[in-house]
Amino acid sequence: MKKPIIKGITLTAMLSLVTFACSDKFLDLSPTGTLRGGDSQLFSKAGIESTLVSTYAQLNGRGFSRAASSFNWVRGSVSGGDANKGSNPGDAGGNSNFTTFQRFELLPTNGDVNDKWRGMYEGISRANAVLRAIPQAAADVSDDDKKRISAEARFLRAHYYFELKRSFNMVPYIDETVDYGSGIEKVPNNTDIWPKIEEDLKYAQTNLPATQSAAGRANKWAATAYLAKAYLYQKKYTEAKPLFDQVIAEGVTARGTKYDLAANYTDVFNAATENNAESIFATQSAANTGSVSNSAQELDLNFPYNTGSNGPAGCCGFFAPSFELANSFRVNANGLPLLDGSYNTGANQLKNDQGIDSKTPFTPDAGPVDPRLDWSIGRRGIPYLDWSIHPGLDWIRDQSFAGPYSPKKFIFYKSQDKTLTDVSSWTNGYSAINYNIIRFADVLLMAAEVEIEVGSLETARTYINRVRTRAANRTAWVKAPDGSNAANYVISNYTTPFASKEAARTAVQFERKLELSGEGHRFYDLVRWGNAAPVLNAFIAYESQRLPTGYAGARFTAGKDEYMPIPQTQIDYQGRDVLKQNPNY
Structure with missing residues (x-):
């Protein structure tokens, strides 16, 4: 059994101390929300460790949308062609939200884009709180503790900035010396933050x-x-x-x-x-701890649809693997991938049940495939973990929009239902994965x-x-x-x-x-390799022939779509003279 560090966001880490002076003693009341024990508790080893744990807790984007998670299934995989949003056009905003990630129609006003920004800066804020506390640490915090805790905090801060860098490119860099939360100090996004990320990771490497x-x-x-x-x-x-x-x-x-x-x-x-x-x-997830915030919350929609007792969760058909990805697992007679791209042509294309009712007989593809296919993609006629044989259409909410496939990675087993999944909420999809x-x-x-x-x-x-x-x-x-x-x-x-x-x-x-x-990983890999435009536009051309509702008219624009727009909310708050929008938005 695993012993994860993450147990949710602790109250200690979320409170801030407020102090004030007043000559009228009857007015000298502790403000609501302050810690009993004051500074001594906050700067004790337990207090600093709690703040550090809350920094880890932010890895799954707690408190923000699913697009804020370090998993990046929305931006990294949906934008990368691994999968489409799935479900149907109207679910979770349709063309105004997750579908905009697959169509490259993101706007600065997109709430999920803003949540990614906010979620990462929330993690940075918590890391900075740890680093500010270290110089004031109580006597029970040893020098070795200070070194380790500082290194963990700087490692996490580097992770959150890495996420921001590859998502938005130019972002403000705020460390523990900046009074950013007060709104007094405004930090522009005019400096490349790679050196700062390297600096934190080097410190962590040396001191962890x-x-x-x-x-x-x-x-x-x-x-x-x-x-x-x-x-x-x-x-x-x-x-x-x-x-x-x-x-x-x-x-x-x-x-x-x-x-x-x-x-x-x-x-x-x-x-x-x-x-x-x-x-x-x-990230560390746990189930049945008293709060679903400790679970893999960001995955709660990514299960086959309408499965009843024969499949997991019963909702919601999101994160449907793409036709193109499924075809990619085709191999030649020698078991090697078709690197020339011919997996998307003729008989090499993976046979699927698109448009075929679950009551109509169907025989799965008999050609050679990489064995990772059936641990990665749920498809008709193949066992779906220990649940049942995947029935095809009956588990797909809208094939014309989502295609014939179901996600299969990050799905819990039937034997784990209600033990490694949370039973306290609307779905058992809150798992410990x-x-x-x-x-x-x-x-x-x-x-x-x-x-x-x-x-x-x-x-x-x-x-x-x-x-x-x-x-x-x-x-x-x-x-x-x-x-x-x-x-x-x-x-x-x-x-x-x-x-x-x-x-x-x-x-x-x-x-x-x-x-x-x-x-x-896929979208970020394509961007760093420099071939995102040709690969993704070829993907869209192929996928739109099969799912025109989701892909027709979509296009990746080089020089723009490599990065998300700077959220308009942040520009409005900081000022256009402080935060500059990314090109072509």
Whole structure:
């Protein structure tokens, strides 16, 4: 059983002390909401730790919309072509909200865009509160405590700024010395914050312990991996390489075991097996703690629709995997992906039940597919975890808008219902499933990218093959009720050297698409690779032929859609002379 640090937002961390002077003693009353014990409690070890825990708690965007989460399923996966919004056009705002992410029609007035901004700055505010408290810490806070707590706070602050950087690009940088909340100090967004992110991650890497007492707390290796990731985003390959090398060769989990790939691909997304050797840094979720805010709240809509007792949650059909993503799992007879893009043509396209009633007989695709397909995408005729055989249309709210597929990662098992899901609210969809912000497979594939640019194509091939070898574990493939493989699974390694850097880049980029599908990475990967416009416009052209309601007329505009607009609410509050809007909005 996991022992997560995150237990929701604590009252201690959310209160601020108010002091005032008055000569009339009867007016000297403690303001409502102040802490009993005053400063001594706030600056005690327990008080500072509580503020730190609340900083971790903000990782899932608590208090804001689902688009504010560090998961980024809306921006990272829906905008990236892994999935569409799903459900039907009118659910959750239709064309004015989540659908605008898939159509690249975001406006500065979009509430979800503003919530992403607010959610990340809320995390930064909490991290800054920790750092402001450290110099005033009580006697029970040792020097080692101060170093560790400061390093954790700066690691988290770097994460929130990393999210802002890749979401909005130019954003205000506010540290613990800035009196931003009062509205007195206004900070412009005219300075690149990458150096500040690096500075915090370097401090965390130097000062965090190699192991931690609780799952979910950042350690030295999480900081090392994150710093390498920040370098990769800036194309600082020479700086990133030794850091990835260290994590792969020497990195250990919070409990002191070596980082490695989980033996079974599905274990990465299972609440009963998470915080394993593959988890480098993850949000921590829990169920039945007395508050659904401790659960994976951001995933509550992302279940098959109208499942009744045969499927999980019963709502709401969001986050439907795309036709294009499903096709991407097609392989050739040797078990290698179709890197030339032919998976979207002719008989290579995955057979699906679009427009076919659940009562009408249907035989699933019999061609060769990567086994990760059926751990990533729910499709008709294939077992849906331990719930039942996916019935197709009966589990889809509106096929003409969402397509024929259901999300399958981050879905709880029937055997876990009401134990690893919360029973206190309108849905059992509030689960205890963690989200891995960085996992070891992600590190291997990022390291492969770096090796291609400044290292060795052969080392890159080794890293890619390591990920593929785990996927080839036959014991973990999805099984039919009779124990046979549920589909024609074929997968193999790259057995010959890559012919060129370009060939190697194509291989690793496609491997990230398969391995990390639906995990919020795809859009950001395309932007940093510089090929977002051609890839996403080709995706839209293909998908719009099948789902015209959701995609017809959509277009990704280079020089604009790489970043979200600066929220108009923030510009109005700070002033147009302080916050400058992103280009072409």
